[in-house]
Amino acid sequence: MLKKIKRFAENITALSKYSNIKTQLSKKRNIYFFFPSWSFGGAERVHVDIMNLFNDPKPLCFITDRSITNGFQKEFQAAADVIELGRWAEKKELKQHLFKKLAEAINAQESPVVSGWCSRFMYDLIPLLEPHVQVIDIMHNFTDDDKGIEWYSIPHVPRINKRIVVGKVLIQQFKELYRLNNVPDKYLEKLTVIQNKIAFDDFFPVKDYEGVLQILFVARNSPEKRPNVLIRIAEICHQLNLPIEFKIIGDFKAEETAVPPNSLIIGEVHDKTILNNYYKEGHLLLLTSHRESWGLVVFEGMNMGVVPISTNVGELSNYISTKKENGILVENLDNIEDLAMLFVKELEIFVKNRSLLKSFSNNAFNTIKQLSDECDFDEAYRRELSVVAK
Template identity: 25%
Template structure:
């Protein structure tokens, strides 16, 4: 299967060649005007865990000249300020690369950007953060230029990238669960084991709070979901059922949702939950975490979400399904509860919320354990060192 996908890519390259050739000619007549050390390719700059990680990576290189290409239309500019810096140039090319009616423009821009990279006076490095355009560009980049990719979890990109694996020197994954899933995928597609050797685990880092605050007043027990509402895997509908069930039982528990829920909670009693909306200001996010006691996730699958790191660092207990690498960091009964994936998820989660409600000492112990664990494992230092070693 792997060899067939490589053949398919080679055949497509014959069709693409004249468009890319024209793009290279255009780039020679219209050069960037500056030289760059690092080329980054990201799809979006709206709110999202991947976008937060991407912006954090970029900011680890204040001493390098950076250019970032955004290749798909973002629904908002919420995360855009976090990609900015005096050493960073931003290029929005989505009106060329994300236009299905004029797809030929995407083909031309592969040649344009490849020429920009290949013509740099000093050999740059290229980083692809789960960007479709970045994969399609990779064959056009000189073979002596290092290319690195980031994959968050097993997803559609896991398949898109297969024909382009030969062009990447390193594959970064953020969880051991993602690595194991891709090993199985490689075996299924007959991908040589040498590509497994290129995989490197780098756990996402977060800026740790400088100080600890007192636990928020209790009761009521304040539960929080933080994340996107438009991603099916997050199962926001189940969280809505949980919030409604707690409300109907008249328990001293509140439930808040941070993020854009896209109307997914409209069928539940409005009094059963609070919508906080999208937040991008770190101070706002920090305040919201500190004013809650429990982070609840009932996802169908994950890598290792940054919201878990952020919540643990501020002492929130975690109630989550045992997906991705969450069980490696959240130990059932030690710093949170893992809700079995089979059976009635809502009822199981409700039982664990009630356990915390009725046991203040347990909630306090979870808080202490999580703050200690986060300080030991989630700081930015190792994260920064790992990416700098790859890209400098």
């Protein structure tokens, strides 16, 4: 009964949004974005960076799935006119009606661009778009099985004009995906690499390398990030009495997350100045993810001289390594205990050798300086999306 009441209330809320949806669709625009959420995460931060490149008029952005948190809501709303679809993207009758209205509005534009990431809603809209509409797909990473969004997109590959990926690893994954689904090789030519934007403040903060080491974990509280591995690392470090303090930043609640005495749940941090203060004080950042695309937090930390220790996932091996002395990659093991011990062993090395930590810290900072000099994020997205920029 309660479920029915909730659904009824959501349907009423959806209908109350219809006037605004019609108003937004009536405006002339260059670009329409479709993103699943504005929650806390690296992908969402990248989406804000992309939308901030375009104005006059602002792009129209549809949030097509349920956001776990309101992490980047303000940033999304500042960068674009945003409509959170809710039941309009879920209830069959509402969705089918909206598809028709969206297609009519977009098709009526002179040179429209439809772009998005990880949105089944966007893929379902594609067959209704006329040939002059440019469809530009953004792909940050692959999921773990054949139920992922990359598989869902296969029927639409011929209609997708471009697919933007963050690195060479994804290109190889697409090659294999297309091979498994008998997609002709010619569609690989539509893949283009754009490296994510790297913030470089050209400021190396003063750090105390002799005291208690500050370890950061900045991530969503989701299975692929494996916060349970991080907590196990902290437990082992506490048992070994290592001079280490862990700070956990993300959508974690202190009352729901049991951590050892050497760990502190910070929670969500959306203010960039506050987040940078944690990076300034930090010595090492741990990334325990099972999978990643690019690992944006790694580069955010390195910008402040924070040394990453990460599982070898996504594109990270192209940027950090023991050889470069700017970070550590460990084997991406499935066993929690074994994986935690890999991290602990690396932490013990830096606890014992502070001069090595300082050297890695400087090298991490200099790596970001070089990458920032080489980054063409703004120009590349303006070129690929082919619309008027700020």
